[in-house]
Amino acid sequence: MASVSVWGWALCTVSLLNFAFVFISGADFVRFISFRAIYHNITGDTILCQDSIPWSVALQDSSVLRSLGVDVALLALFTTQHSLLAWSPVKQALQSVLGALNRTAYCFTTALALQILMRYWQPVTGAPCLWSVRHAPWSIWFPLLCFTLHFLCWTIICSILMIFDYPELLGIKQVYYKCLSLGDPLSDKPPRAQRLLSHLRHPVCLELGVILWLLPCLSLDRLLLAGTLSTYLALAHSLDKQDLAYLCAQFNSKMQLFGEPPRGSADATDQDTSNHKEK
Numbered sequence: 001m002a003s004v005s006v007w008g009w010a011l012c013t014v015s016l017l018n019f020a021f022v023f024i025s026g027a028d029f030v031r032f033i034s035f036r037a038i039y040h041n042i043t044g045d046t047i048l049c050q051d052s053i054p055w056s057v058a059l060q061d062s063s064v065l066r067s068l069g070v071d072v073a074l075l076a077l078f079t080t081q082h083s084l085l086a087w088s089p090v091k092q093a094l095q096s097v098l099g100a101l102n103r104t105a106y107c108f109t110t111a112l113a114l115q116i117l118m119r120y121w122q123p124v125t126g127a128p129c130l131w132s133v134r135h136a137p138w139s140i141w142f143p144l145l146c147f148t149l150h151f152l153c154w155t156i157i158c159s160i161l162m163i164f165d166y167p168e169l170l171g172i173k174q175v176y177y178k179c180l181s182l183g184d185p186l187s188d189k190p191p192r193a194q195r196l197l198s199h200l201r202h203p204v205c206l207e208l209g210v211i212l213w214l215l216p217c218l219s220l221d222r223l224l225l226a227g228t229l230s231t232y233l234a235l236a237h238s239l240d241k242q243d244l245a246y247l248c249a250q251f252n253s254k255m256q257l258f259g260e261p262p263r264g265s266a267d268a269t270d271q272d273t274s275n276h277k278e279k
Contacts, residue, residue, distance in 0.1 A: 008179040011100060015175040018104045022170060025111035032118045034150045037215050037222065038143050049129035049219050058127035064220070067122035071221055074117040075228045081113045083236075100178035103171030124221040133216040143216045150214070153207040160207075164197075165189075192246045205233045 050058070058064055084090055085106050095102045133142045165185075167173040173185045186194060212226035 011175045011179060014101065015104050015170075015172050018108045019170055019172060022107050022111045025114050028118055029114055030154060032121070033225075034154065034211050035147070037217065038147050038150065049132060049217065050126055051128045051132070053126065053128060055128060058220075061126050064124055064126045067124045067221065068224065070120065070122045071124075071224055074120060075225070078113045078117050079228070079232055081109055082232075085109060100174045101171065103168075103174050105171075107170050121225075122221065124219055127220045130218040130220070130223055132218070139216075146214055146216055150211050153210050157207050192242070196243045196246055208233065 085094070091102070094105065098105055133139055161169065165173070167176070168185050177183060177185050186197070189197070209230055212229060215222065218226075
């Protein structure tokens with residue numbers, strides 16, 4: 001019995017450490033993909049592009065091609081990890097080996113791949129920008145608008161992740177259920193919810209697309225990053241009409257729930273109305 005308890009505590013410790021690493025990586029990803037580009041545009045401390053250099057010259061520059069090659073390799077590393085570990089044969093093999101830690105391992109390797117991508121990403125500063133807002137007053141107001149919309153999109157993304165069972169998404173719930181011998185938490189969800197999650201595990205396509213593309217300055221390396229991740233998001237899910245109908249039904253039920261008054265206040269209102277009628 002003691003060995004089981006120790007094993008359970010070990011699983012919980014690994015799961016919580018993974019949660020901390022994923023949380024830190026997520027914060028770094030927000031800084032890398034969103035606020036860093038906007039901050040550089042507002043301050044002007046970092047030159048992101050060279051508009052005076054023609055494209056024909058920039059695309060023959062060895063430093064530009066070297067940076068693009070490194071960035072392509074980093075994106076290939078991330079997409080390969082994210083797809084290979086989600087492939088059914090590999091997923092089943094890891095499930096048989098890792099058990100309840102399968103989802104934890106997937107999230108850990110994803111965060112690790114993101115950290116490698118962010119740490120070794122090579123900005124392309126020797127090529128022109130595809131667009132750049134530099135004329136007043138838009139050089140001030142447009143970055144502030146981008147910052148506001150990015151902040152709103154990240155807030156929506158965090159809210160959606162919470163609604164879609166964040167502990168289960170990170171593998172914490174699987175470990176908790178394993179320690180209590182409750183089975184797989186995904187099996188407790190309705191069949192239509194399981195079907196939706198099998199088609200779209202991360203329902204943040206629109207918000208992430210806005211974050212990737214809405215910038216005051218779009219450099220060549222950012223075009224590569226936004227184009228690759230947008231294409232990967234578009235190809236990674238397979239939603240259909242049944243999933244859309246389920247999402248609409250869930251949204252309508254939640255709106256009706258929020259629109260109803262609290263039960264205590266409703267009962268008090270009915271009682272006041274009846275007392276008023278008696279008087």
